[in-house]
Every structure is written in C-alpha cells, then in structure tokens.
Amino acid sequence: MSKSVTDVICPFCGTLCDDLEVIVSDDGKKIEDIYNACAIGAEKFMHAQAPERVKRPRMQQPDGSYKEVSYDEAVEYTARMLFNAKKPLMYGWSSTSCEAQSVGHEIAEKVGAIVDNTATVCHGTTLIAVQDVGIPSCTLGEIKNRADRIIFWGCNPCHAHPRHQSRYSVFPRGFFTNKGHMNRKVIVVDPRVTDTAKLADYHYQVEQGRDYELLSAFRVALRNEPLPETVAGIPREKIIEGAEVMKSGRFGIIFFGMGVTQSLSKNHNIDNAIMLTKDLNEFTKFSIMAMRGHYNVTGSGQVLGWQFGYPFSVDLSRGFARYNPGETSSNDLLRRGEVDAVFVLGSDPGAHFPISSVKKIAELPSVCVDPHITPTSEISKLHVPVAFVGVEVGGNCYRMDNVPIEARKVVDPPEGVLTDVEFLTRVNARLDQLMGGK
Amino acid sequence: MAKLKLNLITGRTIHQGVAMEGGKEKDAYTKACGIIEMDPSDLKKLGIWKGTNVRVTSEWGSVVVKAVEATQGPHPGLAYIPMGPWANSVVNPKTYSTGMPTFKGVPIEVEPAINEPVLSSIQLVQKKCRGEA
Numbered sequence: 282m283s284k285s286v287t288d289v290i291c292p293f294c295g296t297l298c299d300d301l302e303v304i305v306s307d308d309g310k311k312i313e314d315i316y317n318a319c320a321i322g323a324e325k326f327m328h329a330q331a332p333e334r335v336k337r338p339r340m341q342q343p344d345g346s347y348k349e350v351s352y353d354e355a356v357e358y359t360a361r362m363l364f365n366a367k368k369p370l371m372y373g374w375s376s377t378s379c380e381a382q383s384v385g386h387e388i389a390e391k392v393g394a395i396v397d398n399t400a401t402v403c404h405g406t407t408l409i410a411v412q413d414v415g416i417p418s419c420t421l422g423e424i425k426n427r428a429d430r431i432i433f434w435g436c437n438p439c440h441a442h443p444r445h446q447s448r449y450s451v452f453p454r455g456f457f458t459n460k461g462h463m464n465r466k467v468i469v470v471d472p473r474v475t476d477t478a479k480l481a482d483y484h485y486q487v488e489q490g491r492d493y494e495l496l497s498a499f500r501v502a503l504r505n506e507p508l509p510e511t512v513a514g515i516p517r518e519k520i521i522e523g524a525e526v527m528k529s530g531r532f533g534i535i536f537f538g539m540g541v542t543q544s545l546s547k548n549h550n551i552d553n554a555i556m557l558t559k560d561l562n563e564f565t566k567f568s569i570m571a572m573r574g575h576y577n578v579t580g581s582g583q584v585l586g587w588q589f590g591y592p593f594s595v596d597l598s599r600g601f602a603r604y605n606p607g608e609t610s611s612n613d614l615l616r617r618g619e620v621d622a623v624f625v626l627g628s629d630p631g632a633h634f635p636i637s638s639v640k641k642i643a644e645l646p647s648v649c650v651d652p653h654i655t656p657t658s659e660i661s662k663l664h665v666p667v668a669f670v671g672v673e674v675g676g677n678c679y680r681m682d683n684v685p686i687e688a689r690k691v692v693d694p695p696e697g698v699l700t701d702v703e704f705l706t707r708v709n710a711r712l713d714q715l716m717g718g719k
Numbered sequence: 720m721a722k723l724k725l726n727l728i729t730g731r732t733i734h735q736g737v738a739m740e741g742g743k744e745k746d747a748y749t750k751a752c753g754i755i756e757m758d759p760s761d762l763k764k765l766g767i768w769k770g771t772n773v774r775v776t777s778e779w780g781s782v783v784v785k786a787v788e789a790t791q792g793p794h795p796g797l798a799y800i801p802m803g804p805w806a807n808s809v810v811n812p813k814t815y816s817t818g819m820p821t822f823k824g825v826p827i828e829v830e831p832a833i834n835e836p837v838l839s840s841i842q843l844v845q846k847k848c849r850g851e852a
C-alpha cells in the first residue's frame with residue numbers, strides 16, 4: 282500500500298506552491314506519483330529518485346576526471362580551502378533552507394568571506410531600487426482576494442512560474458473577485474508575444490530595452506500631460522487606454538521580472554515602476570511585486586538582512602558587513618579576479634553566470650554543494666552531493682511575497698547522503714578546530 | 720556566407736525548467752537550451768531552414784546552437800536563447816556597477832554553421848574553461 286503526503290511544498294520557483302500531494306511507497310523510500318505540481322515541480326521530485334544520482338563527494342583529478350572521496354575528506358578540503366583563502370566567495374543560497382543559510386553565514390563571518398545569492402543575477406537590481414525608493418507591496422493572498430488589475434511587466438509566468446496565474450493572480454476566485462478571471466483585466470508588457478501575453482486582455486509589445494520610457498509614458502498619461510505619437514514602439518492612444526484601465530481598477534498589482542531587471546537601465550527601470558505604482562495610488566489601490574525565481578532566494582535576502590543588514594552581495598572580509606553592488610557582487614569580483622576561493626551551495630553559476638566569470642571559478646580552489654550534476658559541479662575541484670531540501674529534508678523558505686512557509690520532507694535521502702545543514706555544520710566545527718577556538 | 724545582426728535576449732522557458740531539473744548533463748537540456756529562437760522572417764533572411772545549426776557571435780564570445788522558429792513571436796530583429804551556458808557564452812558580462820550582468824539586449828551576429836555540433840552543457844563549459852571552444 283502506498284501512502285499519500287498532502288500539503289507538500291514545491292521547492293522550485295518563488296510561487297512556492299503548498300498544495301502538492303505526493304504518493305510515497307509504503308517503506309517511505311520511493312516517490313510514486315505527484316499531484317497538483319506543474320511540469321517543472323513534478324520533474325524536481327522525480328529527478329530526486331534518479332538511479333544515476335551521485336551519492337558520494339567527488340574530487341577533481343589532474344586529468345579532469347572525478348574520483349569518489351568520503352564526506353570526511355570533503356569536509357576537510359572545504360574547511361581548509363576557506364581557512365586558507367584571504368577573500369573567499371560563498372555564493373548561491375537560493376535553493377536551500379533558511380537554516381542552512383544561517384550556518385553558512387556563521388562560516389562566512391568566521392573566515393571573512395563574501396556572501397552573495399542568486400539575486401545578484403536576477404532581482405539584485407530590484408533590491409537596489411527598493412533601497413532607493415521603497416516599495417508598496419502586499420501578499421499573494423491579497424491579490425487572489427482583491428486584485429482586479431494584473432500587470433505582468435517583463436515576466437512570463439506561463440513559463441517561469443507556471444501555477445502563479447492559477448493559484449493567485451489571474452484565475453482563482455477570491456473574496457472580492459468571486460468571478461475569477463472575469464473580474465480581472467490582465468496587461469502584459471513584453472517585447473515578445475509570450476504565452477502570457479497571449480492570455481492577456483492588453484499586450485504592449487514594447488521595444489526591447491525601452492521599458493523606462495514606457496513606464497514614464499504611463500506616468501505622463503496619468504497626469505494628463507501631452508505625449509509624443511509613439512513611445513517605445515507603442516502608439517499614444519494605447520498608452521492612454523492602458524493608463525485608464527489601471528486607474529479604473531479597485532486593486533491593482535504590477536508583477537515584474539527579468540525583462541526589466543536585466544535590461545539596460547536595470548535598477549532605474551524598477552525605480553520608475555515603483556514610482557508608477559505610487560502615482561497610481563492617487564487614483565486607486567496599487568501594489569508591486571518582484572517575481573522571484575528560486576524558491577528561497579527571498580529567504581536568503583531575509584536571513585542576510587536580519588543578520589547583516591543587507592540582502593545580497595555582503596562583504597564580511599574586513600570583519601564587518603559591507604555592501605556595494607558593483608564592487609562586492611559575485612560577477613564583478615570574479616571578473617576582476619578579487620576572490621581566491623569559491624564555495625557554491627544551492628545554485629549553478631556554471632550555467633547561469635557569463636562564461637568569463639565561470640572561467641575564473643574553474644581556475645580557483647572551488648567547492649560545489651549540489652544534489653545534481655551541473656556545469657558548476659563539473660568545473661569545481663570538489664563536488665559534494667546533498668539531500669534535496671523540500672523533498673528529503675524540511676526547512677524554512679520564503680515565498681516571493683516574503684511569506685515564510687515550512688518545506689516538508691516526503692522521503693528519506695539515499696543512505697549516507699548528508700543534508701546541507703549537516704555538511705555545513707561539520708565544516709563549521711572543523712573550522713573551529715583549525716582556528717584554535719579564535 | 721550570410722550573416723545576420725540581431726538583438727539577443729535570454730530568459731526562462733518551461734522546457735528549460737523541466738530539463739534543468741531532469742539533469743543538466745542530459746540531452747534534453749541541450750535540446751531545450753542549446754537553441755536560438757528566431758522569427759521566421761529572420762530565418763528567411765539568413766537563408767536557412769529551421770533546425771539548422773548556427774554560430775552566434777557577440778563582442779564577448781561565440782557559441783553554436785540550433786536555430787528554431789520562435790513560438791512566442793512574431794519578434795523580427797529579436798532573438799531568444801533560453802538561459803543557460805549557451806546564452807551565457809555570448810551575453811554581455813558588464814554590470815555597470817549594479818552587480819547584474821547585461822543578459823538582455825546583446826547585439827549578436829548569426830551565421831549558418833551546418834557542420835558544427837551543438838555541445839552539451841558540461842562539454843561546453845569545460846571546453847570554454849580550458850580555452851578550447
């Protein structure tokens with residue numbers, strides 16, 4: 282007989298769905314089926330079961346091949362690498378629990394490392410904008426129950442957050458939105474006719490990289506000031522119409538993604554989007570929210586924030602916390618050759634950093650802690666496989682709207698495989714020995 | 720041979736997400752991300768069929784991917800490579816003091832490369848790191 286585990290959290294994207302049902306074999310070892318998850322979430326649970334999964338740490342050999350080593354040796358290598366380094370980079374932290382992040386930060390403080398998370402390549406510019414101008418935001422529950430104007434700006438939830446629209450933003454019937462999507466008007470701003478745009482009531486096919494102009498144009502339209510004939514490829518009439526749609530709602534929300542954070546203008550795009558939200562509050566209630574990617578990148582920002590005061594790119598190498606994106610951010614540090622060791626946990630910079638940064642990681646002493654084989658694990662000197670958070674071990678995570686949700690364990694990890702927290706705790710203890718209790 | 724200048728953006732696709740969770744060392748990941756989505760009119764301009772391998776070159780690097788027809792178009796002049804090591808071989812690494820590399824809005828040049836293979840993610844990154852690709 283199989284048993285069913287309900288209310289399981291999906292540890293993939295920032296939507297952090299908490300309604301999954303997982304069918305587990307009687308002995309609690311095997312996942313047999315998954316309900317309610319999207320294709321990506323289901324694959325995450327299924328891949329945890331793959332027979333070819335790496336179950337022991339592997340050390341790179343001079344010829345580039347990998348040789349299995351024990352967890353003890355892996356702890357020793359990691360602790361010594363961090364101990365010997367002058368300015369190590371400890372990057373990732375977005376696909377793990379807040380508990381693991383906290384142990385990681387303790388280590389970072391001890392060895393004087395730089396702690397950076399994946400915000401540095403996704404919503405880091407958002408965080409800069411929020412520090413500049415603040416942010417009027419809300420929870421996804423409020424959106425489900427109240428929002429009748431939904432704007433997706435530079436994001437494509439159909440692909441990146443597949444259940445976002447059905448659980449919160451477009452389709453669900455909420456308290457004041459009891460007709461579901463019939464109550465809502467959806468606006469999409471994207472240079473492509475994305476699958477999200479195809480579902481929208483209004484699509485603004487903005488010229489790529491001209492979001493700042495279009496945001497400004499909406500602000501001008503709200504003030505009834507004159508506009509040129511077209512802005513960023515959008516005719517004036519359409520801009521005025523869009524502004525009217527936004528104004529006429531009872532509760533609106535702007536969701537935004539990489540389309541604005543990664544294009545030129547970067548943080549200034551977000552400044553302007555937040556100021557548009559502020560302007561709209563002259564007419565009705567409006568909020569704005571970042572579509573966070575990794576399931577716990579928000580948590581990493583939270584834990585770093587309450588421990589050191591900054592949400593990413595925190596430099597602890599001088600014995601106190603410094604923060605200066607552009608200087609203390611991973612890609613800048615790597616490109617300038619300012620770090621002398623790299624520790625990665627819960628992310629894959631090998632696949633998601635520009636290749637010039639990846640080359641630098643390959644040249645340095647490096648450790649990659651990841652359940653999967655990834656481009657990062659295959660260029661690092663040491664790869665340490667660990668249990669999947671949210672599948673094989675629980676832990677705290679933060680949804681994209683900063684709501685903490687406890688991830689659940691559904692099956693045991695393969696025998697002998699450590700969790701992130703266990704591995705980090707052992708490295709931390711070994712560092713204490715190396716430092717002689719300093 | 721014909722060359723075409725385009726504006727490159729990168730980002731997620733659901734296939735990228737599924738294939739990534741299935742294993743980045745697998746073929747499915749190469750099929751999902753070792754591609755460039757181009758507008759049919761741009762494929763025509765370049766004089767190639769969809770499914771042809773092309774070499775994408777920017778100021779910052781070069782990579783071989785398979786040209787496919789855009790499913791989320793039309794977007795003439797714009798090209799899309801799903802996020803991953805192929806896209807990151809050519810994106811603009813400059814952060815302009817924000818920490819964020821410029822993953823979107825990268826000027827590229829595309830040319831047919833019929834006889835060149837699309838490498839797997841691991842091969843690609845390892846070769847690039849050794850300076851071989």
Ligand code: SF4
Nearest residue numbers: 291294298319322444
């Ligand atoms: S939408 Fe995101 S959190 Fe929900 S099941 Fe899909 S991947 Fe998981």
